[in-house]
Amino acid sequence: MEIRGPIQLPARREDVTLDTLDGLTLVGELALPETATPDATLVTLHPLPTAGGFMDSHILRKAAARLPALADLAVLRFNTRGTSSPRGTSEGAFDGGGAEAFDVAAAMDFVHEQDLPRPWLVGWSFGTELALKYGRDHEVEGIILLSPPLHRATDEDVAAWADEPRAVVALIPELDDYLRPDQARERFASIPHATLIEVDGGRHLWVGETQTRRVLTEIVAAVNPDALPLPTEWTGRLGH
Known part of the structure; x- marks a missing residue:
């Protein structure tokens, strides 16, 4: 069976809750x-909730559906404050990336409580802003930025990673709505060790199986390259 679309491969999946220091419960x-x-x-940070982003945004959902089986990765997804999905609604209200610092911290606290290994932050769009602004405060091996708009993350937030030994990997779609490769090279120039991956034909929302596979492959290349190449077919039973 070809691995594509909503196919879910076997994994141990459990609903979890995250508790923030300002007293909210987030669902994930x-x-x-x-x-x-x-x-x-992979600690995933979803796109802008006021524009429809949530823990089930398709790249993050497909990462959770495929990568535990294909690359031996744990994948944590959750709704930031005030965000709803079929899993439920996280308490609180959207704060434009300010109080969401508590949400990132709650996710990282959960990772440490569960003794999950080698955490990486994987942000998409708005989620990249959270990774850039708050990722340095936590014990992560690196950050992976999918379609970073660099709206809320300032030049100072970006430059703060210059002296960090941790990896900064950014996937820049050729046809992005907000930040294209030429602009990205300029905006990320303050991080000498940043890896910018320019994706020909890519778009901000990474629609289509070709773009999905490219994104998941680059994530695995950063985090567990021994798992490459990712299979495109599955012969066992499906997940639940």
């Missing part, structure tokens, strides 16, 4: 390899 899901010990952990 943790997906773990079905039998193996995870090699690393």
Whole structure:
């Protein structure tokens, strides 16, 4: 069976809640390899909730559906404050990336409480702003930025990563609505070790199986390259 679209591969999946220091409960899901010990952990940060972003935004949902089985990765998804999905609604209200610092911290506290290995922040659009602004405050191996708009993350937020030994990987769509490769090279120039991956034909929302596979491949290349190449077919049973 070809791995594409909404196909969900086997994993241990559980609904989880995250508790913030300002007293909110956030809803989420943790997906773990079905039998193996995870090699690393993806802590995902979704796109802008006021524009329809949530923990089920398709790239993050497909990462959770596929990567525990294909790359031995744990994937944590959650709704930031005030965000709803079929999983439920997180308490609180959208704060434009300010109080969401508490949400990132709650996710990282959960990762440490569960003793999940080698956490990476994976942000998409608005989620990249949270990763850039707050990722340095936590024990992560690196950050992966999908379609960073660099609206709320200032030049100072970006430059603060210059002296960090941790990885900064950014996927820049050729046809992005907000930040295209030429602009991205300029805006990220303050981080000498940043890896910018320019995706020909890519768009901000990464629509289509070709773009989905490219994004998931680049995530795995950063986090667990031994799992490459990712299979495109699956012969076992499907997940739940």
